[in-house]
Amino acid sequence: MDDIRGMVLLLPGLQLLIDVLRESGWTVRGPTVRDGVVVHAEIESVDQLPAGVGDLQDGASYRLRERGDGAVFGYVVGPQGWKSLLFPSRELLWSGHRTGTEVDVEPADVDAPRLALLGVRSCDLHALEIHDTVLAKRAVPDxxxxxxxxxxxxxxxxCSDPGGTCFCVSMGTGPVPDKDFDLTLTELVDQEGHRFLVQPGSDRGEHVLDELMTRAVGDEVLNAARTDRCAAALVGSKAAQRMGRSLDTDGLRDLLYANAEHPRWDDVASRCLACTNCTLVCPTCFCTSVEDVSDLSGTQTERWRVWDSCFTNDFSYLHGGSVRPSVRSRYRQWATHKLASWVDQFGTSGCVGCGRCITWCPAAIDITAEVGAIRSGEG
Amino acid sequence: MAVNESARSRPKLAVWKFASCDGCQLTLLNCEDELIPLAGAVEIAYFPEATRAMVEGPYDVSLVEGSVTTASDAERICEIRKVSRRLITIGACATSGGIQALRNFADVSQYRSIVYAHPEYVKTLERSTPISEHVSVDFELHGCPVNSSQLLEVLAAFVQDRHPRIPSYSVCVECKRRGAICVTVAHGTPCLGPVTQAGCGALCPAYSRGCYGCFGPQDTANTQSLADRLRVLGMDESQTLRIFRTFNAGAEPFRTESARHEEVAP
Structure with missing residues (x-):
């Protein structure tokens, strides 16, 4: 543990980190409370962070609660992943203009702002890695x-306080960030005070830490003591013991392949609303549709790519009809792709155990319970 | 003469009204910036809400607002069908019978005697019915009222001889795409979004209100499961019955779901 570089920031030190990033041209996106939910928004000040805000999550239920400790990262993931920033719900691909018989096609400008994402949980880091594989490492990258x-x-x-629908430990994706970050924070609230152990994960991260050390004028940035590192290690190990859900992944792919006709699919279909919420809050779901929009004169057209979902009827529409007209077939497709055929397709599970599909399903359908029922042979 | 020649080459549009509040016709008039291009793309041949000028049929496309509630309505829609190459119904009244279809669950003579001072002058049918129960319909555009962008898309699709791009999935898709917070999960507010067709842009949920189902059922509406959830959220049988009996009370999935609660409501 002693070989890991690190510093300790007090809350003004976290503000300094935000300032340094902003001055270096990064727009900081981080957590804040809107409409009774922790969402991400542009952050200029630590005052915008959800101080003392926790949450209670269960199937179809999300409520904020007062923690009473001033922690700014004491909540669990909200409905929005970081997906909407990197893979927007609606994106112009190209536009076209017709003059007589000539058609000019213009590719859309890519809007790629420099974003610093503050407060990314380990489950969401793994989701980003999955999106990198799916979207950026295919034959023709997006x-x-x-x-x-x-x-x-x-x-x-x-993650210091996992929620009722979390199961990242089962999926091997958390709760401690282990890779693919520039900086990682562990929030500590104990008798030593409210502070953050910050450690670099990249050269860029190290440069930012150097800058912080140079810029600090008081005690808002300190060298990390051994006790801080020990306290931080405990945060992760305690969190790992407190997962709200679990999923037995042993032989999961083969289990689902072998149970394509299991009666449980009918049972879940009777509850499933085919509303698409699970897929749209899922940080790894990446299905889209393209929509062509033309004006009344037929001279201007635009092609937009929009988030789609395997739960809609039109999603599987081929010539003559939908391949998955029943909700049973749609739920089975989603769960089996996410947990089984994703492994064959992309080399990992498509589930990171963030629990969003459980919390944000208006019908309280729980993928861990559905898979558990199939494993135990329940109907 | 040149103007008239070009007018003749444009498809002739007619807009008809049946039992309705005129809101869907107003949606067309409210298109504002698009009205001039629309008048360039089609000849507005019959639209009494907008102009007294009327051009004789037949018409290339008829937009029909409102439901059939009288015997003369039932005859008139057949005449309109005969003079219309394409017939598109717009709004909850035309596609499901509208709020006036509440009479379908009650005794219309009783309603009439409560509402009118001289009910004997009112001639009306027992049921309010969608246009599709009387004539064949080429496309049904849902909404109470219809969404102006969707209406223009339907007209553009007609002019360009293609299928309209009108999704039939749930309001939840629009909620999540725009980053609106789920009012059911986060606030415990009953919401018909999961069983309702998109089209409004998730207007009510974006303002922290539950969806009222203005756009009627989505293509795979599991109303029974939603009703189970409404009970968990604290709605009793009569409230559940009522939430499914509004502007689209006559739409089949909403009608059957409300009937299910009628049997057990006190």
């Missing part, structure tokens, strides 16, 4: 995603 991804600075944070 150029817009790639440019946005390259313009991203990541400040991860160790």
């Amino acid at each position: 150029a817009a995603y790639l440019s946005r991804r390259e313009n991203t600075f990541i400040i991860a944070v160790t």
